[in-house]
Amino acid sequence: MSTRPPANVPPSLSIARHQIGQWRSRQQGRKRLPRELWQKAVALAQAYGVNKTARTLGLKYDSLRKHLEVAVPDAGDPARAGVPTGPDFIELLPAALTAPCTECTIEWASPRGVTMRMHVKGIAVADLVVLAGGLRKGPA
Numbered sequence: 001m002s003t004r005p006p007a008n009v010p011p012s013l014s015i016a017r018h019q020i021g022q023w024r025s026r027q028q029g030r031k032r033l034p035r036e037l038w039q040k041a042v043a044l045a046q047a048y049g050v051n052k053t054a055r056t057l058g059l060k061y062d063s064l065r066k067h068l069e070v071a072v073p074d075a076g077d078p079a080r081a082g083v084p085t086g087p088d089f090i091e092l093l094p095a096a097l098t099a100p101c102t103e104c105t106i107e108w109a110s111p112r113g114v115t116m117r118m119h120v121k122g123i124a125v126a127d128l129v130v131l132a133g134g135l136r137k138g139p140a
Helices: 011-026 035-048 050-057 061-071 094-098 125-137
Strands: 103-109 115-121
Touching: 011 035, 011 050, 035 050, 035 061, 050 061, 103 125
Parallel strands: none
Antiparallel strands: 103 115
């Protein structure tokens, strides 16, 4: 595993790396990073990602992720954090509407990781559109 920081480091990460390096050089023994530096690291992790930030700043990935989850409780759950989890619509091209659909397999995956697979025979494309809309909306 490489502990070397990424080659293209944004200026804000570079400044934070320098600040943490200065703080560490003034310490004797192992001390906890001050809250202000953790807050800065969390803000940078939100902007640049946990992995890149942890590697650049020389922090443990798991420690930074835990600080991020405490600061932003929904950071570990993209469905609750307002991050789009899938497409807003399904596009069916005109050629697909006229082609006969004798057999197909439909697979749906929820944001929580649940997967459902259906193998359908002898259904019209219009019926597939209705089925897809019903599955997308979920239970009534």
